[in-house]
Amino acid sequence: MPRFLKEYFNRNGFGLGSVMLGLVLFWTVGLIILPQLSMLDFSFRPNLPPPEIGGPKDLYTLENYKYLIFGPEGGSQSYNAVDLRVFYRTLIAAVFVTMFNLMLCYPIAYYLAQTKGNHIRVLALMLIIPYWINEILRAFALRIIFGESGVLNNVLVGMGVFDTPFDFIRNDIALYAGLGYAYILLMIFPIYNVIESLDRNQIEAARDMGASWPRIHWRVVIPYAKPGISSGCTMVFMLSAGALAAPQILGGPSSLWFTQLIYQQFNDNSDWPQGAAYAVVLLVTCILLVLALMRLFKVNMGDIGK
Amino acid sequence: MSAGVGVNLEDLWIRFGDFVAVREANVHINGGDFFSFLGPSGCGKTTILRAVSGFLEPSQGNVLIGGNNMKGIGPNKRPTALIFQNLALFPLMKVWENITFSMEIKGASTKQRRKRADELLDMIALTGQGEKLPAELSGGQKQRVAIARALCAEPDVLLLDEPLSALDLKLRQHMRSELREIQKRVGITFIYITHDQGEALTMSDNIAVMRDGVIDQIGDGKSIYNDPNTAFAASFVGENNVFRGTVKQVIGNEVMIRTNRSGDLMARISTANQGKLKQGDEAMLFIRPEAFALAPAGTQGDHFVTAQVTKEEFEGSAFNIFMEGEGGKEIKVALPNVGQSFESHMGEAMTLEYQVKNAVALPAGVLATE
Ligand SMILES: Nc1ncnc2c1ncn2[C@@H]1O[C@H](COP(=O)(O)OP(=O)(O)O)[C@@H](O)[C@H]1O
Ligand SMILES: [Mg+2]
Numbered sequence: 001m002p003r004f005l006k007e008y009f010n011r012n013g014f015g016l017g018s019v020m021l022g023l024v025l026f027w028t029v030g031l032i033i034l035p036q037l038s039m040l041d042f043s044f045r046p047n048l049p050p051p052e053i054g055g056p057k058d059l060y061t062l063e064n065y066k067y068l069i070f071g072p073e074g075g076s077q078s079y080n081a082v083d084l085r086v087f088y089r090t091l092i093a094a095v096f097v098t099m100f101n102l103m104l105c106y107p108i109a110y111y112l113a114q115t116k117g118n119h120i121r122v123l124a125l126m127l128i129i130p131y132w133i134n135e136i137l138r139a140f141a142l143r144i145i146f147g148e149s150g151v152l153n154n155v156l157v158g159m160g161v162f163d164t165p166f167d168f169i170r171n172d173i174a175l176y177a178g179l180g181y182a183y184i185l186l187m188i189f190p191i192y193n194v195i196e197s198l199d200r201n202q203i204e205a206a207r208d209m210g211a212s213w214p215r216i217h218w219r220v221v222i223p224y225a226k227p228g229i230s231s232g233c234t235m236v237f238m239l240s241a242g243a244l245a246a247p248q249i250l251g252g253p254s255s256l257w258f259t260q261l262i263y264q265q266f267n268d269n270s271d272w273p274q275g276a277a278y279a280v281v282l283l284v285t286c287i288l289l290v291l292a293l294m295r296l297f298k299v300n301m302g303d304i305g306k
Numbered sequence: 307m308s309a310g311v312g313v314n315l316e317d318l319w320i321r322f323g324d325f326v327a328v329r330e331a332n333v334h335i336n337g338g339d340f341f342s343f344l345g346p347s348g349c350g351k352t353t354i355l356r357a358v359s360g361f362l363e364p365s366q367g368n369v370l371i372g373g374n375n376m377k378g379i380g381p382n383k384r385p386t387a388l389i390f391q392n393l394a395l396f397p398l399m400k401v402w403e404n405i406t407f408s409m410e411i412k413g414a415s416t417k418q419r420r421k422r423a424d425e426l427l428d429m430i431a432l433t434g435q436g437e438k439l440p441a442e443l444s445g446g447q448k449q450r451v452a453i454a455r456a457l458c459a460e461p462d463v464l465l466l467d468e469p470l471s472a473l474d475l476k477l478r479q480h481m482r483s484e485l486r487e488i489q490k491r492v493g494i495t496f497i498y499i500t501h502d503q504g505e506a507l508t509m510s511d512n513i514a515v516m517r518d519g520v521i522d523q524i525g526d527g528k529s530i531y532n533d534p535n536t537a538f539a540a541s542f543v544g545e546n547n548v549f550r551g552t553v554k555q556v557i558g559n560e561v562m563i564r565t566n567r568s569g570d571l572m573a574r575i576s577t578a579n580q581g582k583l584k585q586g587d588e589a590m591l592f593i594r595p596e597a598f599a600l601a602p603a604g605t606q607g608d609h610f611v612t613a614q615v616t617k618e619e620f621e622g623s624a625f626n627i628f629m630e631g632e633g634g635k636e637i638k639v640a641l642p643n644v645g646q647s648f649e650s651h652m653g654e655a656m657t658l659e660y661q662v663k664n665a666v667a668l669p670a671g672v673l674a675t676e
Contacts, residue, residue, distance in 0.1 A: 201394035204361060209408040209459050210382045219410075223398045 042276035064277030090258035094241035097179045101187045109191035139249040146174035170252040178246040187232040194228035227303035310338030310495045311372040311462035318367035327353045329519045342498045344506040345516030351499040359388045387461035393452040395440040402436030408459035426454040446477045463495045503543045515539045535578040537671035540592045549591040561667045567633035573665035588670035595640035597664035607659040
C-alpha cells in the first residue's frame with residue numbers, strides 16, 4: 001500500500017476511510033470517467049438502428065468527426081461551414097464572456113475581500129440568494145427584461161431613447177448578459193478567497209512607496225490573486241462554452257451555440273454517435289485552450305486547486 | 307540640530323468613534339534623531355505612526371514634516387517610508403525587485419534598479435542574494451531587506467513599527483546596533499516604535515513614553531530612566547521598587563514620605579513635579595533595584611529600609627535578591643555578579659541603604675502592570 005494511503009487509513013480508520021474512498025471513486029470513475037469513455041466510444045461508431053448494433057457493420061470509424069469538418073458526404077460544399085462557424089463562434093464568445101466576467105467580478109471580489117463590516121455580509125448574501133433560483137427561471141427572467149415588449153424596452157422607449165423597441169435578443173445582448181450573469185459567483189468566489197488572505201499591509205507598503213492604485217493592483221494584488229483568477233476563468237469559460245439553457249432561452253434565432261447542435265444531434269436527429277463526436281471535440285478543444293492559456297500566463301495546475 | 311528633516315505633532319488627537327486612541331500629542335522630533343515611542347501594547351503607538359505616514363487622518367491637530375503641514379497629503383506623496391510590524395515584503399517579487407519597488411514606480415530602468423539593489427544588498431550584508439524570494443530568507447535577512455526597501459525610497463523620515471519583535475533575543479540585540487549604525491550612516495530621522503524599554507533606551511536619542519493614548523514624558527533615555535515624570539513612566543521603563551505613602555514634609559526639592567509599611571523615607575522630587583508635591587499629598591517613592599546596597603542588619607546608614615532575604619535569582623551578570631520588609635513589603639535588589647552569593651543569608655534580616663538622589667518621589671498614579 002503506498003504511504004499516503006496508509007496515512008489516510010490511519011487518520012480516518014479503515015471503515016470510514018473505505019466508505020469515503022469508495023464514494024469518491026464511485027463519483028469520479030462511475031459517474032464521470034466511465035460515461036465519458038462510453039461517449040468517446042460512441043463517437044467513433046456509425047449511427048446504426050438498434051438491431052445492427054454489435055453486428056458486422058458496427059466498426060470503428062472517423063466519419064462523425066469528418067462530418068463536422070467536411071459536412072455530409074457528396075454535399076454541395078467542401079466544408080461544413082455552418083457547424084464550424086457555430087463552433088468557433090461559441091469558443092470566441094465564451095472567451096469574451098469570461099473576460100467580461102473577470103473585469104466585472106475582480107473589483108467586486110476585491111471590494112468584498114478587503115472591506116470589513118457587516119454590510120459586506122449583506123452584499124454577499126445579495127449575490128448568493130438569486131442563485132437559489134433555478135438557472136432556467138433566471139434565464140426567463142432576463143428574457144422578460146430584454147424581450148421586445150420587455151421591461152427594458154418599455155423604459156427606454158418611454159424615455160425616448162429609442163423610437164421602436166430594440167431587439168436585444170436578436171442582437172445577442174440578452175445572451176451575453178445571461179451567460180455573464182449565470183456564472184459570476186464562480187468568478188467572484190475563487191478571487192475573493194485569495195484576495196481575502198492577502199495581507200493588507202502589502203497594499204499599504206506599496207502605497208507608502210508611492211504606487212498608484214492601478215499599479216498596486218497590477219504588481220501586488222493581481223499576481224497574488226492569480227490562482228483565484230485562473231480558477232475562476234477556467235470554470236466560467238468551460239461552463240459558458242458548455243452552456244445550454246442560456247443560449248436556448250436567450251439566444252437569437254440565427255445564433256446557435258455549439259451545445260445546441262450537440263443537443264439536436266442527440267435529440268432531434270437521434271444520432272448519438274454524431275452528438276458524441278461533437279461533444280468530444282468541444283470538450284477536448286476547451287481543455288487544450290485552457291492548458292495553452294495556463295501556459296501563456298504561467299499558471300500551474302496546482303494553483304487552480306487552491 | 308543636525309541636517310535631517312524634523313517632525314512635529316501639534317495638538318494631535320485621533321479618535322475611532324467614541325474611543326480616543328491618541329490624546330493631545332505634542333511632540334517635537336529633531337531632524338536626524340533616532341526617536342522612539344515607547345509604551346505597552348494598545349497604547350496608540352501604531353496609530354501615531356499611521357498618522358505620520360498618512361494612512362490615517364488625525365481627528366484634530368497637525369502633522370508637520372520638515373515644517374510642512376501634511377494635511378490632505380496621501381501616504382504615497384509623503385517623504386516617509388514605513389517598515390511594517392510584519393515587514394510586508396512582497397512574497398512574489400524577488401529580493402532585488404522588493405528592494406527597488408519604489409524606483410520601479412518612478413520609472414527607473416531595470417539596469418538602474420539592479421545597480422541600486424546591489425549597492426543596498428552590499429550595505430545590508432546580503433550580497434548576491436537578490437534573486438531569492440523573501441520566503442527563502444531567514445527572519446533577520448527579511449528584516450534587513452525591509453530596511454533596504456524602505457531606504458531605497460530615499461525617505462526623509464523612516465518609520466519603524468516594532469520591526470524587531472518577531473526576532474529571537476540574540477538577533478534582536480544584534481539588529482539594535484545595526485539599525486542604530488544604519489541610522490547614523492544615512493543620517494535621516496528615524497521614528498521607532500517599541501514596547502521594549504531596552505530597545506528604546508539603547509537605540510534612541512529621545513523617547514516618548516506613552517500610556518493609553520497619552521504621552522507621559524519626552525526626553526533622552528537617561529532622563530526618562532533617572533528622572534521619570536509619572537508613576538507610569540517610573541514603573542514601565544526599567545524595574546522599580548515602589549513605596550506608597552503620603553507626603554510628610556517638603557524640604558526644597560526633597561521630600562519626606564511616610565510610607566505605608568516601610569517607615570519615613572527621604573527622596574528627591576522628580577524635576578517635572580518640583581513645587582507640585584504638597585504636604586499630605588498621596589505620593590509614590592521609587593527606588594531602582596540596583597540603587598540599593600546591602601549591609602548587615604543593624605547598620606545605621608542615613609537612608610535605609612530593613613528587610614529579610616527570601617529568594618535569590620541568578621541572572622548571569624547580576625544577582626536578583628528578593629526581600630521582604632515590614633508587613634510583607636516585597637523589595638527587589640540587583641547586585642552585579644562579582645562572585646558573591648547571598649544564598650547563605652537566606653532568611654536573614656539586612657539593611658538596604660540608598661542615596662536620596664536615587665530615590666524619586668512622584669505624585670501617586672497608575673503603575674504599569676507588566
Ligand atoms: N481602525 C481602528 N478602529 C478602532 N480602533 C482602533 C483602530 N486602530 C486602532 N484602534 C485602537 O486604538 C488603540 C491603539 O492601537 P495601536 O495604535 O495599534 O496600539 P499599539 O500601541 O499597540 O501600536 C487600541 O486600543 C486599538 O484597539
Ligand atoms: Mg502596534
